[in-house]
Amino acid sequence: MKYFFAAIFSLLSVVFSAQENADSLAIRKFYTYHLTQSNTYENLRYLCKKIGGRISGSPQAEKAVEWAEQAMLKAGADTVYLIPCMVPKWVRGPKEQCMAAKGAIKEKLTVCALGGSVGTGKKGITAKVIEVTSFEEMEKLGAEKIKGNIVFFNVSFDAGLVSPGSAYGKAVKYRWAGPSKAAKLGAIATVVKSMTNANNDVPHTGAMGYDSLVKDASGQVIKIPAFALSPKGASMLAQLLLKDKNLQLYLFSDCQMLPDVPSFSVVGEIRGKEIPNEVIVTGGHLDSWDTGEGAHDDGAGVVQSIEIIAAIKASGIKNKRTIRSIAFMNEENGLRGGTTYGKFAENEKNKKHIAAIESDGGGLVPRSLGIDVGTDTLAMYYEKWEKLFKPYGVLITNGGGGADIGPLEKIGATQMSLNVDNQRYFDYHHTPDDVFENVHKRELELGSAAMTSLVYLLDKYGVFKK
């Protein structure tokens, strides 16, 4: 490529009114700020490199709370406050092990424990492996075949789907619910193929939950150890099973769930100058899994939200409404931060949350701002605002929101999200590869710019209702 570059976005006969012109200029200034002056990338560097992985209840998560408080003050928040919440404290323990044994031949496979899983005990677990590709297949085999064995959920991540997020949506139930469903049939452990299109030796952790209805004879909830195999590990195991159905698998983990500990979500606020009782929330989650640095998931959403404060302050615009940038705690394995902020907001009788925007899809290139409203109302946003975002390659699409801001829906906050291109997201998601180096500076900044622009419009015009 020598010279030629075509526009990826065109404006088919768009005419701006004077008002739209002013908004267009304001948005242009926000983009320039984010792309040339912002602290977003350096904040992410600090959070990833100086603090690192920060699973709820860990010393790193505590440090991240202190850091977020300072970063929000530096960004120019009028006030920063902590919303306490009790969080689960799950600890992974020493490196997990997995070995397939076929006679004298032993094959090491790369695994990690799923978040929330119990450990295997010091001696580990050795048993026969039953491979299934669906819950239906497992149910058909029944307790007779499953009892006393390890279930291997070899479920494909559907590469044919254009959105890897959709493939994740289809496959993740095997990670979350697989262990209890297998335990119900007498399985003693589970391994699941990692949730990714990648084909490498990196295992993906993520939350699993024990079904409180699956109990043993004594009425205790049955908890069996749950693991994820790397994509290569899963392929290897499937190949070995083709050769020997009686293959033995050895699994070891020493993870455990400790009692809940106190933690905090961090709220940075710039008070509204005209309608301070109306609140616009923007946020991401401060906790991350322990195996990486929580760069895309979700350091990105946190630093983007913090920088919205800085961008509005730098613009000199006096916001009418109150803007809150929130670093939520414990999205990954409990949602305690989102839940307690929801309750806090419900009890703030002098405040009304009108909209909430979440960024939790990674620091990747923005594709759209999702707004979760009916088609008629969406058409209003579309008509009034989409042309403002077109020069930046950002659409307005239906559907939007996120786990942390979900509880704000019932108190009337329109749910919105920054939606990014997620082709690369599941290369990193919940792995040791979710590190600062895998976030692109400009892509991260463009996300924050799109969110700032949406906050600006919401502050100026409020939300639409039809």
Added chain:
Amino acid sequence: MKYFFAAIFSLLSVVFSAQENADSLAIRKFYTYHLTQSNTYENLRYLCKKIGGRISGSPQAEKAVEWAEQAMLKAGADTVYLIPCMVPKWVRGPKEQCMAAKGAIKEKLTVCALGGSVGTGKKGITAKVIEVTSFEEMEKLGAEKIKGNIVFFNVSFDAGLVSPGSAYGKAVKYRWAGPSKAAKLGAIATVVKSMTNANNDVPHTGAMGYDSLVKDASGQVIKIPAFALSPKGASMLAQLLLKDKNLQLYLFSDCQMLPDVPSFSVVGEIRGKEIPNEVIVTGGHLDSWDTGEGAHDDGAGVVQSIEIIAAIKASGIKNKRTIRSIAFMNEENGLRGGTTYGKFAENEKNKKHIAAIESDGGGLVPRSLGIDVGTDTLAMYYEKWEKLFKPYGVLITNGGGGADIGPLEKIGATQMSLNVDNQRYFDYHHTPDDVFENVHKRELELGSAAMTSLVYLLDKYGVFKK
């Protein structure tokens, strides 16, 4: 992120006709083929890893021609033929050197020669450096200040522009035309800041051209050595100049332009079954710069175009019109392949080229299909086809084309291009980092899927005219 994924593309009340339904299904099948069965990524691996960088006239470029011929046959082309062209043969020679000397302190800076540049001679060049940020600034200084010195074009790559392609468009004249403009004022060499938003120590090569009107007293065209500094090298040089305006810079290169040699563009064709005289071209360029592997630029466009043949063959669809997948030679420093194919097409009296699609923006995530027609005609494409691409996150936008297919415009081929998200493109462009590992499998495949779908529609319906 645990569960939540919003759509990045929405269909606001789209209703498909039966015809559109059939097209929608065909396109869905093409996407599934590309994402799950295609050979695109493995072809790119071979081209990058087994052949590597392939500047026109090099042994690697010759190997690439042989490989492309075989790859097109394997993909299922009815016939593959070579279109000969004479290409420039520029050779870089041993590693370039650059050293800033301030008294006893010597500072090594990372440079590369620009493609087409003459060398410095074995002893190199040592002279004072005159830093300018524009041609205007250089003209003001005039021959008095410039003569006998090295000109340093320290021109910023505008980070505030959302499209790095636009920033490139603004800055690249200093690479291409800077040497002759400086030579006209008596400069003895030039260094230009690399064309990138990145801030690392990697220099970006690329074509420069000597202005045939800038001659010495004897009537010879003046050719001075031209270099690019890495971004860090440029920053360092600017800092050193702040401290000492009389800084001496040493430059060494031993590159040279040899006589033209024969080479080829490669054309793979599937003949049309109903209207074989109408031709649809799709292509990328086979040559690359020598410093990297030519992965994004433009191995990607070549393997995407080859796979269009395979996808159409796999679909069982009998194409009405003739489809040609072309691997053009010598886009980077001469455009001889594009030019000779243009002449070849002009002379094919029994053929009419109706459309040409170029992919030369990198193997990155597709954002739009650009079509270079008037607004009224674009509206027809928009109305009829855009909804078919929406589920895949691809728009139809105005403007489109590329250097290699440019010559086909005058014989009536509508100019089109695959336009990709280019935030990352200039991290790799014309550098040692343009390697296979920096291309994402799915992003590459999605580009080929979008192009195949466009070829399918063009084959079925032809081009629109208003």
